[in-house]
Amino acid sequence: MEISDSSSRILAGLLEARTGQQLTLNRRWRLETALSALLRERGIASIDELITILVMGKEPNLAGRVVEALLNNETYFFRDRAPFDLLARAALPKLQERRASSRRLKIWSAGCSTGQEVYSLAMMFAEEPVKWAGWTIDILGTDVSEAVVERARTGVYTQFEVQRGLGIAQMIKWFEETPDGWRAVEALRKSVRFQVHNLLEMPPHPGEFDIVLCRNVLLYLNQATREKAFDRLAAAMAPDGWFMLGAGETVIGQTRKLVADKDARGLYVLASSDQADRRVA
């Protein structure tokens, strides 16, 4: 199916207006695949026909569905593994000391897609029940897509999804077979929460997050939008909190709010000026 330049520009504009994300070259190539299920469902013959319907504004909900379909929701459990080991090794022991009086941790997975990162974090804590006994661990997952947040809330994954990243012992410990797929056990589902949120808006409640993860999300934003997103993410962190990006992503040349943690390569902390401002505030 040939997609005209004007159609692809309209789709790019729609995606950017709604989410701030850019339709990068590799995603343009995937347009047809990304939209094929929606076209089939609505009985629309081509992407150009879809654009005509969108432009004429005949179906107001259609634009939202198109944006949902264009978002890249690729994720899996314990993606890249090393970041989770790094959190367990470098951040959590320090947080356990620093938050010993409140015994409360706040973690935000920004751009969580279907929730695998959030459930991976929940498993990390659940697997050390003695260490975290008496602690309140608030793990929040947010995404701009309502559809993926709804899926994340159910905690149900297909057979293909559930085994991506999980060892079998871990899988049968934390997931149960249901007619709909493999569902995270109740204890895990109760320990996490999800909400729809756009990175460019004010950070979600309650703020002052001890750990903010935003992995493989910001790369889809243009430079100016990315800088604004970094500002929002940094504003959501506790003054002594940590920030984590995806493999291959960096803060260098992207933001002045965050700097590499010199003691833990792969983690970022607030730049000292920003940290001081936050403490005064």
Added chain:
Amino acid sequence: MKTCLIVDDSKVIRKVARHILETLEFSVEEAGDGKEALEHCEQRMPDVVLLDWNMPVMSGMEFLKLLRQRGHSDQPKVVFCTTENDMAHIRAALEAGADEYVMKPFDRDTLHIKLQLVGVA
């Protein structure tokens, strides 16, 4: 280079798995059933066995039990790779000595992570 023995009665599955494993830099050997796989292991023990469940002559489960009974010091890691995808089969496989379990269909990333988890990739 690590060696992997693919044990599956389907030529197509062996071909697909071989392709993935070779891209992961494994040296690959093949067997069409459990008996053939056991003979292979007697001659040369692989680092890891990718094992189907239902096969003629000798099933994956029979092969695994016999392999573990023999108590060789250089026991390979065993990753079941099967369409038997319910909890009962998974538990039975782990009890018999399987190290990991892949439910078909799978992709390269899934297999790669499973091989990393058992320490051979």
